[in-house]
Amino acid sequence: xxxxxxxxxxxxxxxxxxxxxxxxxxxxxxxxxxxxxxxxxxxxxxxxxxxxxxxxxxxxxxxxxxxxxxxxxxxxxxxxxxxxxxxxxxxxxxxxxxxxxxxxxxxxxxxxxxxxxxxxxxxxxxxxxxxxxxxxxxxxxxxxxxxxxxxxxxxxxxxxxxxxxxxxxxxxxxxxxxxxxxxxxxxxxxxxxxxxxxxx
Numbered sequence: 001x002x003x004x005x006x007x008x009x010x011x012x013x014x015x016x017x018x019x020x021x022x023x024x025x026x027x028x029x030x031x032x033x034x035x036x037x038x039x040x041x042x043x044x045x046x047x048x049x050x051x052x053x054x055x056x057x058x059x060x061x062x063x064x065x066x067x068x069x070x071x072x073x074x075x076x077x078x079x080x081x082x083x084x085x086x087x088x089x090x091x092x093x094x095x096x097x098x099x100x101x102x103x104x105x106x107x108x109x110x111x112x113x114x115x116x117x118x119x120x121x122x123x124x125x126x127x128x129x130x131x132x133x134x135x136x137x138x139x140x141x142x143x144x145x146x147x148x149x150x151x152x153x154x155x156x157x158x159x160x161x162x163x164x165x166x167x168x169x170x171x172x173x174x175x176x177x178x179x180x181x182x183x184x185x186x187x188x189x190x191x192x193x194x195x196x197x198x199x200x
Contacts, residue, residue: 016114022152024179026159034156040105042149049141052123069194072111080183
């Protein structure tokens with residue numbers, strides 16, 4: 001069971017679209033807006049862990065992954081556009097800087113191929129191997145979803161802390177551009193890994 005936790009933390013806390021967006025929001029000094037976003041992420045994780053935990057990998061299998069990934073790529077590109085076209089707010093007063101919502105977190109995590117890197121091996125393989133069945137699946141799904149809730153918050157907290165040491169406002173603009181470009185790169189990587197092999 002320790003293996004389940006270590007594996008899940010290892011995947012959830014590495015950079016991906018959810019954590020990149022959270023880092024960017026933290027740098028914009030909008031930490032509190034990451035809380036509903038993180039709840040959306042956790043809700044999505046809970047849904048997938050329950051679905052795959054109880055139904056097995058028959059529901060979400062390798063054949064469905066390219067289609068889900070395609071929607072994830074499009075949504076990630078949309079969020080990258082929103083960041084790249086938003087005004088950089090360095091005051092922390094809200095302004096017109098891009099803010100994250102519960103819906104953003106829910107949709108992004110529902111369509112994020114990285115989610116399946118956690119959910120499929122854990123819920124379809126490690127749960128049964130560890131004897132996690134029945135009501136225990138729901139308990140573990142909730143616990144792992146709380147881990148998923150913490151990842152974007154940790155990235156946002158790091159971004160907020162780092163922003164305190166930057167005095168030049170133009171640095172925030174360039175950071176915003178860098179985060180948007182990183183999201184585009186993540187979308188391209190998702191397409192390359194999960195969609196291109198199916199097409200060719």
